[in-house]
Amino acid sequence: MIVVNEVLPSDPEQxxxxxxxxxxxxxxxxxxxxxxxRAEYDDGRxxxxxxxxxxxxxxxxxxxLLPQFGGRVVFAADVTFLSLGxxxxxxxxxxxxxxxxxxxxxRMSMSEEWRAIAVHRSAxxxxxxxxxxxxxxxxxxxxxxxxxxxxxx
Numbered sequence: 001m002i003v004v005n006e007v008l009p010s011d012p013e014q015x016x017x018x019x020x021x022x023x024x025x026x027x028x029x030x031x032x033x034x035x036x037x038r039a040e041y042d043d044g045r046x047x048x049x050x051x052x053x054x055x056x057x058x059x060x061x062x063x064x065l066l067p068q069f070g071g072r073v074v075f076a077a078d079v080t081f082l083s084l085g086x087x088x089x090x091x092x093x094x095x096x097x098x099x100x101x102x103x104x105x106x107r108m109s110m111s112e113e114w115r116a117i118a119v120h121r122s123a124x125x126x127x128x129x130x131x132x133x134x135x136x137x138x139x140x141x142x143x144x145x146x147x148x149x150x151x152x153x
Contacts, residue, residue, distance in 0.1 A: 022102030032091040055124030061117040070100040
């Protein structure tokens, strides 16, 4: 398995897929995050921030922005140990966001508000994987789904 961390998508086929309607109902975006040692802003500004610090500025702001698009943060935690498998380098953090559908996530990431805060995201990230997931068939009516506030589309 080859793993390529990216900050922005580079594969045209992935972009094409992202713009397709996607699955019905809520999606859960699993974000595997790798931070830069020091933040590096595209505009060249001087900073003493670590990559994690810069990303946390983005993280706090996006947490407030998500509800405007029907989404929310479900989970975020530091990666501490790889108990199975092998990778060259562990990710630093995992975050899971929930959106009502793929289109809502795309709308958010194209909004002016998101672009304004995304400068901190790109300054802090060395790379990441974003993995779209959905509840398995039959899980929409489960106690687990209810605990996350998931409702039938």
